[in-house]
Amino acid sequence: xxSIEKFYSAVEAGKHICVGLDADIEKIPSHLTxxxxxxxxxxxxxxxxxxxxxxxxxLNFAFYEANGIEGLTSLxxxxxxxxxxxxxxxxxxxxxxxxxxxxxxxxxFDYFKCDAVTLHPYMGYDSVQPFLEYNDKLNFIxxxxxxxxxxxxxxxxxxSNEKLYQKVIEKVHQWNKQxxxxxxxxxxxxxxxxxxxxxxxxxxxxxLPGVGAQGGSLEDVVTxxxxxxxxxxxxxxxxxxxxxxxxxxxxxxxADELDRLNKAIAKISE
Amino acid sequence: xxSIEKFYSAVEAGKHICVGLDADIEKIPSHLTxxxxxxxxxxxxxxxxxxxxxxxxxLNFAFYEANGIEGLTSLxxxxxxxxxxxxxxxxxxxxxxxxxxxxxxxxxFDYFKCDAVTLHPYMGYDSVQPFLEYNDKLNFIxxxxxxxxxxxxxxxxxxSNEKLYQKVIEKVHQWNKQxxxxxxxxxxxxxxxxxxxxxxxxxxxxxLPGVGAQGGSLEDVVTxxxxxxxxxxxxxxxxxxxxxxxxxxxxxxxADELDRLNKAIAKISE
Numbered sequence: 362x363x364s365i366e367k368f369y370s371a372v373e374a375g376k377h378i379c380v381g382l383d384a385d386i387e388k389i390p391s392h393l394t395x396x397x398x399x400x401x402x403x404x405x406x407x408x409x410x411x412x413x414x415x416x417x418x419x420l421n422f423a424f425y426e427a428n429g430i431e432g433l434t435s436l437x438x439x440x441x442x443x444x445x446x447x448x449x450x451x452x453x454x455x456x457x458x459x460x461x462x463x464x465x466x467x468x469x470f471d472y473f474k475c476d477a478v479t480l481h482p483y484m485g486y487d488s489v490q491p492f493l494e495y496n497d498k499l500n501f502i503x504x505x506x507x508x509x510x511x512x513x514x515x516x517x518x519x520x521s522n523e524k525l526y527q528k529v530i531e532k533v534h535q536w537n538k539q540x541x542x543x544x545x546x547x548x549x550x551x552x553x554x555x556x557x558x559x560x561x562x563x564x565x566x567x568x569l570p571g572v573g574a575q576g577g578s579l580e581d582v583v584t585x586x587x588x589x590x591x592x593x594x595x596x597x598x599x600x601x602x603x604x605x606x607x608x609x610x611x612x613x614x615x616a617d618e619l620d621r622l623n624k625a626i627a628k629i630s631e
Numbered sequence: 632x633x634s635i636e637k638f639y640s641a642v643e644a645g646k647h648i649c650v651g652l653d654a655d656i657e658k659i660p661s662h663l664t665x666x667x668x669x670x671x672x673x674x675x676x677x678x679x680x681x682x683x684x685x686x687x688x689x690l691n692f693a694f695y696e697a698n699g700i701e702g703l704t705s706l707x708x709x710x711x712x713x714x715x716x717x718x719x720x721x722x723x724x725x726x727x728x729x730x731x732x733x734x735x736x737x738x739x740f741d742y743f744k745c746d747a748v749t750l751h752p753y754m755g756y757d758s759v760q761p762f763l764e765y766n767d768k769l770n771f772i773x774x775x776x777x778x779x780x781x782x783x784x785x786x787x788x789x790x791s792n793e794k795l796y797q798k799v800i801e802k803v804h805q806w807n808k809q810x811x812x813x814x815x816x817x818x819x820x821x822x823x824x825x826x827x828x829x830x831x832x833x834x835x836x837x838x839l840p841g842v843g844a845q846g847g848s849l850e851d852v853v854t855x856x857x858x859x860x861x862x863x864x865x866x867x868x869x870x871x872x873x874x875x876x877x878x879x880x881x882x883x884x885x886a887d888e889l890d891r892l893n894k895a896i897a898k899i900s901e
Binding site for chain 1: 653655691693694696697698699700703704707724725726727728729731732734735737738741742743751752753754755756757758773776777778779780781782783784785787788789790792795798799802840845
């Protein structure tokens, strides 16, 4: 199955929760820390418990890079363990001049075998283009992020009277015409802006981080999307799922939390 | 010596050339490719030949990540080989929400032991702050980059009549008040904008990529800076130095090219 097909097959089946595997050695249950590769073991148990009900997994590269070669080995093992049936997002927030972006794309897509990546728009089209060339992969470009300082630049008003993030979304629509493999990242904490821009964002696959620990409301987002008959979205939850318990039953607890979120979506969608 | 001191000690000694170690297995001399770690061997020879005359080395993480764990092992070995006397820039173009940026900072500064990093400004202050907390490191934030598509967003005019990149530079000045460890990236290909903004950029350490293969003029940049008595800058050259020859004498040839650039700077500064 092509990468993009995995995305559509999940969302069309009504699965919208992306589990963020942001495993942190400081936070995983203590009984795991004696093993050879605690991070992989933690991820493996979470994957086993959630595999049948997730829409996607998101691997935040930073959490693995923080542990250097060892961490990146856990990342590679985790992605291999997920296998090729479930949509995998390499949340790497990359972006550089073309010849360098080509190398980052090689890393995320060819080496780590992710189905999708997250990208910074700041440097413009030629910084994104080498990723787009992988035409069955999905490229989520940062539009309006979930953090407070999104207001520093993303929400600035341009002389054309648009906000910068709106201009980014317009450009992403243009870039998307080439291979149809672009999407956007929009923070679930930015509900008012999501409501105001619903017609602008519709038609692009969307990745929404920020529910759970960051405070965004799953219910509000899903209600809005249903109202506008928009279904090509993934809502990411990381900490609220993977750290829902720090006991030996952590994976079961994670599966329960995922189940709760799935049911909340199903209830709104009835 | 603290990281920032390495930077100032180089530029105050009149050294301004940063050698970009963007080693690409497809481009390094063929006689190296039979060794166990051709990339490290290539870097090692370049370092041996240039160590006494460089201001800094810049490691473009993408080129190493493209080769996965093996590539990152070469990256680590290269940084260790450079040692702690020369300023090392981790050109990683990172930036994410605070808790994630803290992990990237851990990777670049604690694990890979870089003295500096390059960062995307798009997500704003809280995405940069965890890097700034390493208060003896230097953080080069992207302002106006060397690529053609810099015009897509970086050069957009805001309702305040400033360009976006000018607003970024203003913010970097504010952020810099905290620990004095911020700098900017400004493409050497953007000479007109550099001239027009010389008073805005002065006072911030500057990293200028884009001379050589990308077409920026070293002479024009140095003449401008000298005229304005500005010396806290590094001009990066990657391909034009490290690939100046593909023969067995490649490292000697790289040293000659570095020497030529150093002499060009010295001549302008007479």
